[in-house]
Amino acid sequence: MNRMAFLFVVLLIANIGFGQHYTPIDEGSDIGFKIRNFGVNVSGSMKGLEGEMVFFSDSLSISHFDVAVDVKTINTGINQRDNHLRSADYLDADKYPYIRFVSSRITRSTSEEFLYVFGKLTIKDVTREISFPFKMTPQQDNLLFEGKFTLDRRDYHVGGNSLTMSDQVTVELKVMAKRSN
Numbered sequence: 001m002n003r004m005a006f007l008f009v010v011l012l013i014a015n016i017g018f019g020q021h022y023t024p025i026d027e028g029s030d031i032g033f034k035i036r037n038f039g040v041n042v043s044g045s046m047k048g049l050e051g052e053m054v055f056f057s058d059s060l061s062i063s064h065f066d067v068a069v070d071v072k073t074i075n076t077g078i079n080q081r082d083n084h085l086r087s088a089d090y091l092d093a094d095k096y097p098y099i100r101f102v103s104s105r106i107t108r109s110t111s112e113e114f115l116y117v118f119g120k121l122t123i124k125d126v127t128r129e130i131s132f133p134f135k136m137t138p139q140q141d142n143l144l145f146e147g148k149f150t151l152d153r154r155d156y157h158v159g160g161n162s163l164t165m166s167d168q169v170t171v172e173l174k175v176m177a178k179r180s181n
Helices: 002-017 079-086
Strands: 021-037 040-046 050-054 064-070 098-108 115-123 126-139 142-152 168-179
Touching: 021 142, 040 079
Parallel strands: none
Antiparallel strands: 021 040, 021 050, 021 168, 050 064, 064 098, 098 115, 115 126, 126 142, 142 168
């Protein structure tokens, strides 16, 4: 019995140590957001992905994500608006240069197509628990992760009260992860 337990521990450690480690990359990725302002949908994106993703489709309990995006790369297509979003009024990019997500667990969902991720999202000086469905698609040696969620910008101290701007921001993630073993 002790030999079986020892063998199990050795195999588990080998699986973690030699597992599927990935690095999120900008090429093939799109970190997008949408918010209504003056009754019109305004969209934008960010680049500058960093972090580590460990993913085992057959062993989700040891899979995890730690990914950040560079706030200074925000792009809505209008430089003046982008600079305002980088300011202390909104994302305060000089003081808080990254938006970061660290997963706490990944589970299967009721749909075969999707998985579910739980974790902590940090924007500025606020860290909150979030969860959302995502799907993973193999792309040669890489993996493409796609998901979507909505958050309340005021929960993260982004912008103040506004009669013209929605509190709800929809975030759409398309993250290409390059194998890094």
